[in-house]
Amino acid sequence: MNGLGLHLHEDLLDGEPIRWLEHGEGAHVVLVHGIPTSPRLWRHVMPLVSGRSLALEMAGYGSSIPDGEGRDLGLSAQADRLLRWLDLVGAESPVLVGHDLGGGVAQIAAARAPGRFSGIVLTNAVCYDSWPIPSVKAMQRAAPVLRYLPETALYPSLVQLIHRGHDDRARALESIGVHWQHYVTHGAARSLMRQVSSLRVEDTIAVADQLPSLGLPARVVWGEADQFQKVEYGRRLADDLGTELQPIPGGKHFTPEDHPEVIAAAINELIGTGPAREGDPGGR
Incomplete structure (x- = not known):
């Protein structure tokens, strides 16, 4: 447990370790992070959610970086793990929430089993052909030599990426400390290469x-100034999911860290604890 009241849990899923953070009680909410983050991406969102929040740690990320060796870390495989994990934790009809790569995982899981979820919230998520972003493509091309770099060589790049993705400088500095520690602990170059x-x-x-036939109540919340996942993709997602885009003026990529109250409000709308936005068809 930490100062935010988040509890770290660990279990075995098909004989392999799986970890997640939990907070609260009540209606189930499942949250999925992206790269280069971990479940702690949601640390400021979860205390604001009126339900039992479970933030999954994807295989090969965060404290699970060592467990990624030799495993498929692609979004399709991560979505399969998420669906099996729901049974392990007893998450019944959760609202599914995803950011960045986690938003892609959420779309795949919802497409494969829409009846397992009561709603979906996507924020600055990968989708369609919006990704990988240029910096990730560059790392993919350099993957064969990344393993030979000293661990600190990638630190400036990660710092720059996180700063570019935040509109709140204080939160950016906090984010660097939170997310870099897993890479430096477990081998930044090798970890990023696998991811x-x-x-x-x-x-x-x-x-x-x-996506247009999921039939799930949806919210799409987007930082309008995101340089990584452009707001035009957010508008397309919102249209396909039958809702209206909720823009965050001036918001950038890491919305769960910079604007946790906006993300939590969208989640609470779908679990019935907050008022639906006027004229929003996404609560169908």
Whole structure:
């Protein structure tokens, strides 16, 4: 447990370790992070959610970086693990929330089993052909030599990426400390090499035509100034999911850290503890 009241849990899923953070009680909410983060991406969101929040740690990320060796870390495989994990933790009809890569995982999981979820919230998520972003493509090309770099060599790049993705400088500095520690602890170069080498845009393209027929209440919240996942993709997602885009003026990529109250409000709307936005068709 930490100062925010978040509890770290660990269990075995099909004989392999799996970890997640929990907070609160009540209606289930499942949150999925992206790269280069971990479940702690949601540390300021979860205390504001009126339900039992469970933030999954994807295989090969965060404290689970060592467990990623030899495993498929692609979004399709991560979505399969998420669906099996729901049974392990007894998450019944949760609201599914995803950011960045976790948003892609959420789309795939919802497309494969829409009846397992009561709603979906996506914020600055990868989707369609919006990814990998240029810096990740560069790392993919450099993957064969990343393993030979000293661990500190990637620190400036990660710092720059996180600063570019935040509109709140204080939160950016906090974020660097939170997320870099896992990389430096477990080997930054090797960890990033495994993560980026597994990313395939085909995973989100494969489910794109299923999004309009999910039939799930949806919220799409987007930082309008995101340089990594452009707001035009957010508008397309919102249209396909039958809702209206909720923009965050001046917001950048890491919305769960910079604007946790906005993300939590969207989640609470779908679990019935907050008022629906006027004129929003996404609560169908």
